[in-house]
Amino acid sequence: MSATQEAELHDVAIVGGGIIGIATAFRLAASGQRVLLIERDMPANAASRGNAGAFAFPAILPLASPGILFKAPKWLLDPLGPLAIPPAEFPAMLPWLLRFLRASMPDRIEASTAAQAALNRLTTEETAKLTREAGIDHLVRRDGALELYESEAEWRASLAAWKRCQEAGIEVEHVDGERLGELQPGLSPRLTKAVFMPQWQTVSDPRDYALAVLKAAQDRGVEVMTGHVASLGETARGVRLTLENGREIEAQHAVLAAGPWSKTLAATLGDALPVTPERGYNTTLPPGAFDLKRQLIFAAHGFVITPLETGIRVGGASELARFDAPVNFKRSKHMLDKAAAFLPGLKREGGVEWMGSRPSMPDSLPVIGRSPRSPRVIHAFGHGHLGLTQSAATARLVSELILGENPSIDISPFRPDRF
Structure with missing residues (x-):
C-alpha cells in the first residue's frame, strides 16, 4: 500500500491562504468538515495583506462597462493612469484585454451587474454572520464611504450609474456644500460634489481581519499547512494534490482559491480560465497622517484612501502584468501626490509602499463553481x-456545493466554463 493510500483522507483541502480560502475554511469547519488549508507562503500575505480594506457591498457595477471603452485607450497610454499595461506585457495580456x-x-x-448585485446582497448577510460567529465584529467599521467629484459635469456623468445602483436597493446620498464638509472635513475646494454610501464598510486592517478569521477557523479544527501545490488530479477517493516536493495529499473535495496563481493549477485539470494578475499599488502612512472619517473614493483617478488602525492607506489603480514584471x-x-492635492493637510512622511496582484477576470465576475473536468474540485477565485x-x-x-445543498443564489453567471 502506498503512502498516499495510507494517509488520512481529508474532507476538504483548500489551496490558497488568502481571505477567500480562509473564509471558506471557516465556513466549512463550522459545517463539521475536516479541513486542510494549504498556503505556499504565509496566510494573508498577498492581496489579503495590502488591499484597501473595504466591504464594498454597493460596488455592483463591473469594471468592464460601456464607459470603459472610451476611457481605456487614454488610460492604457498613460503609464501612471488608473489602468495600465506596460508595453512589454501587452502581447501576453492581449487575449485577456480582448475578452475585457x-x-x-x-x-x-x-x-x-445583476449577478454582482445578487452576490453582494448575499455577502452583506454572510459577512455579518461570519464576523458574529467568529467573534470579530469589533474589527469592522460601519461609517460608509464617499465617492468624490471635481466638477458638476463629472458628477452628472455618474448619475446613470447611481440610478442603477439605487434600483438594486443600494442607498446613496448625493451631497455637496456643508454636508460634504461634515462627512469629511479638510477636503480641497476642487472637490465640489460627492455620493455617500452608508452601506459601505471597512475593516481595521485587512491582514489583521483575515488572520482573525483564520484563528477562528483553527479554533474549529482547521489545519494549516505550508506547501506549494503543483498539480491537482482525480483519484478513486476524491482529489489528489501533489506538492512541489513530491508529497501527495488526498481529500474528498478540493477548493482552488489561490488567486491569480489559480490559472496554472486549474490548467493541470485541463481547465483553461482567463484569470490574470492585476497589480495594485499603495502607500500606508502612519496613524494620524490625516483625520480621515471614512474611506474616500476617487473613481476618475482609480484610487481610494482608507482609514485603518495601522495608518492611512492610499492606493488602488490597475496594472496588468505578469508576476515577474518589474515593479x-x-x-x-x-497616487500619493494626488491624495495630497485632494487632502491639503495630509502628512506624507513615513509611508510604506506595497504592490500586490489581484486575480481578475475579463467580465469582472469571479469564478465560483465545480471544475468542468473534475467535479470534486471547486473553483473559487477571480x-x-x-x-x-x-x-x-x-x-x-x-x-453548499460541497455539502450537496442548493446554492443560495444562481451561480451560473460565475461558472468556470463561461468563456
Missing part, C-alpha cells in the same frame, strides 16, 4: 477588487 472589451459591450453589462512604484508615488467584500458569500456558496 467584449464584456464591456452593452449586451453583457446588464447580466454582469513600478512610481504608480504609488503618483474576484478582482472585491475579494474581501465577497469572501463570506463565496465561502457560503462553496460550502
Whole structure:
C-alpha cells in the first residue's frame, strides 16, 4: 500500500491562504468538515495583506462597462493612469484585454451587474454572520464611504450609474456644500460634489481581519499547512494534490482559491480560465497622517484612501502584468501626490509602499463553481477588487456545493466554463 493510500483522507483541502480560502475554511469547519488549508507562503500575505480594506457591498457595477471603452485607450497610454499595461506585457495580456472589451459591450453589462448585485446582497448577510460567529465584529467599521467629484459635469456623468445602483436597493446620498464638509472635513475646494454610501464598510486592517478569521477557523479544527501545490488530479477517493516536493495529499473535495496563481493549477485539470494578475499599488502612512472619517473614493483617478488602525492607506489603480514584471512604484508615488492635492493637510512622511496582484477576470465576475473536468474540485477565485467584500458569500456558496445543498443564489453567471 502506498503512502498516499495510507494517509488520512481529508474532507476538504483548500489551496490558497488568502481571505477567500480562509473564509471558506471557516465556513466549512463550522459545517463539521475536516479541513486542510494549504498556503505556499504565509496566510494573508498577498492581496489579503495590502488591499484597501473595504466591504464594498454597493460596488455592483463591473469594471468592464460601456464607459470603459472610451476611457481605456487614454488610460492604457498613460503609464501612471488608473489602468495600465506596460508595453512589454501587452502581447501576453492581449487575449485577456480582448475578452475585457467584449464584456464591456452593452449586451453583457446588464447580466454582469445583476449577478454582482445578487452576490453582494448575499455577502452583506454572510459577512455579518461570519464576523458574529467568529467573534470579530469589533474589527469592522460601519461609517460608509464617499465617492468624490471635481466638477458638476463629472458628477452628472455618474448619475446613470447611481440610478442603477439605487434600483438594486443600494442607498446613496448625493451631497455637496456643508454636508460634504461634515462627512469629511479638510477636503480641497476642487472637490465640489460627492455620493455617500452608508452601506459601505471597512475593516481595521485587512491582514489583521483575515488572520482573525483564520484563528477562528483553527479554533474549529482547521489545519494549516505550508506547501506549494503543483498539480491537482482525480483519484478513486476524491482529489489528489501533489506538492512541489513530491508529497501527495488526498481529500474528498478540493477548493482552488489561490488567486491569480489559480490559472496554472486549474490548467493541470485541463481547465483553461482567463484569470490574470492585476497589480495594485499603495502607500500606508502612519496613524494620524490625516483625520480621515471614512474611506474616500476617487473613481476618475482609480484610487481610494482608507482609514485603518495601522495608518492611512492610499492606493488602488490597475496594472496588468505578469508576476515577474518589474515593479513600478512610481504608480504609488503618483497616487500619493494626488491624495495630497485632494487632502491639503495630509502628512506624507513615513509611508510604506506595497504592490500586490489581484486575480481578475475579463467580465469582472469571479469564478465560483465545480471544475468542468473534475467535479470534486471547486473553483473559487477571480474576484478582482472585491475579494474581501465577497469572501463570506463565496465561502457560503462553496460550502453548499460541497455539502450537496442548493446554492443560495444562481451561480451560473460565475461558472468556470463561461468563456
